[in-house]
Amino acid sequence: MPEEYVIHARVYSPGEKPFKGTVLVEHGLITEVSRKLLRPRGYERIQSNAVFPGFCNAHVHAHMHSFAGKGIGKGYPEYFQELFRLEKRVTREQLYWDTLSFCKKMLLEGITRACNMSLHSRPIARAYSDSGMRARLAIAVKNRRTFLENERLFRIASKYERVTPDYGIANERETSKSLIEKVVLAAGKRNAGLQVHVAEAPVPSWLEGWTSVQYLDSLRVFSRNTIAVHCTYVTEKDVRILRDRRSWVVTCPVANVNVGSRIPPVRSFLGRGVGLGLGTDEPVINTSTDLKQEARFLHNSLKIPLHKVFDVMCAPGVIPRTGRVKEGWHADLVLSRAKSLKQILLGDRGVEHVMVGGEFLF
Numbered sequence: 001m002p003e004e005y006v007i008h009a010r011v012y013s014p015g016e017k018p019f020k021g022t023v024l025v026e027h028g029l030i031t032e033v034s035r036k037l038l039r040p041r042g043y044e045r046i047q048s049n050a051v052f053p054g055f056c057n058a059h060v061h062a063h064m065h066s067f068a069g070k071g072i073g074k075g076y077p078e079y080f081q082e083l084f085r086l087e088k089r090v091t092r093e094q095l096y097w098d099t100l101s102f103c104k105k106m107l108l109e110g111i112t113r114a115c116n117m118s119l120h121s122r123p124i125a126r127a128y129s130d131s132g133m134r135a136r137l138a139i140a141v142k143n144r145r146t147f148l149e150n151e152r153l154f155r156i157a158s159k160y161e162r163v164t165p166d167y168g169i170a171n172e173r174e175t176s177k178s179l180i181e182k183v184v185l186a187a188g189k190r191n192a193g194l195q196v197h198v199a200e201a202p203v204p205s206w207l208e209g210w211t212s213v214q215y216l217d218s219l220r221v222f223s224r225n226t227i228a229v230h231c232t233y234v235t236e237k238d239v240r241i242l243r244d245r246r247s248w249v250v251t252c253p254v255a256n257v258n259v260g261s262r263i264p265p266v267r268s269f270l271g272r273g274v275g276l277g278l279g280t281d282e283p284v285i286n287t288s289t290d291l292k293q294e295a296r297f298l299h300n301s302l303k304i305p306l307h308k309v310f311d312v313m314c315a316p317g318v319i320p321r322t323g324r325v326k327e328g329w330h331a332d333l334v335l336s337r338a339k340s341l342k343q344i345l346l347g348d349r350g351v352e353h354v355m356v357g358g359e360f361l362f
């Protein structure tokens with residue numbers, strides 16, 4: 001298979017006006033982006049209507065794919081009880097196949113990266129790697145067993161080129177203060193990132209005047225290339241903290257609505273310059289596992305302009321050098337029949353080919 005491609009298409013990249021031009025791909029990287037139609041010799045030429053960076057499902061629990069929709073309408077705490085009851089019955093083999101089939105589905109939708117939280121390391125890491133996607137994986141640490149599983153994830157993930165291990169914190173309610181401190185310390189030693197559910201539910205009364213964000217910030221949770229998921233019950237001060245710590249906030253508005261949580265303050269995140277990503281969260285509480293449903297919600301219900309929705313779907317930098325059509329960045333690209341940004345984001349069809357690291361996955 002040739003490793004050098006010349007792509008002629010309309011180029012869409014976060015923060016830039018679309019333009020018709022050329023993208024050169026060599027040995028897994030984007031080596032040139034031009035507004036001219038270049039025709040270098042020896043490259044395989046690909047023509048499409050649109051080329052854009054693969055989208056990022058920035059918060060997902062892919063292994064629960066078989067149970068899609070089972071927890072909708074149950075609210076807290078019934079939702080968590082339903083979830084744990086289902087999760088206990090899942091075998092390792094099923095975890096692998098559920099995750100792999102979810103990854104294949106994401107790729108067909110133009111999603112080339114995911115940030116995944118689970119309670120298991122080996123089957124999830126193997127499934128992501130076998131799918132060809134790029135992923136940041138974490139364990140939702142809430143006790144000693146899950147902390148050790150997260151340590152194991154680092155040993156397992158070292159075998160897989162496209163899998164980056166993170167530490168995870170289940171949330172501010174279930175993970176004790178001393179365990180959160182232990183996780184932050186361990187992440188510092190390995191210089192690793194963090195994934196944490198934050199303020200998905202109202203602030204617990206034991207915080208006595210603090211918000212969930214302020215409490216976790218006092219434990220230095222947000223200073224580690226952190227993915228802060230949900231952030232639905234937050235104040236303006238919290239939003240400033242998240243921005244100043246350069247945390248990623250990942251919003252999953254449809255999943256939030258499905259468990260009777262609040263709609264997150266997306267406009268405030270965007271207005272304050274917080275790095276924002278979009279996720280589908282638990283398949284158990286989402287009516288659709290398609291990231292475009294979340295995109296439609298941002299555009300149709302919250303009136304977020306399409307170009308901003310596109311930037312959020314791409315989440316450039318959540319995984320280094322991914323999410324832009326830019327020289328020196330990974331050639332994780334989608335070729336599409338779509339003729340406008342609206343068709344790319346809200347249309348049901350259009351994805352022709354998906355490439356990760358310069359390798360065509362389909």
Ligand SMILES: [Zn+2]
Nearest residue numbers: 061197281282
């Ligand atoms: Zn979640």
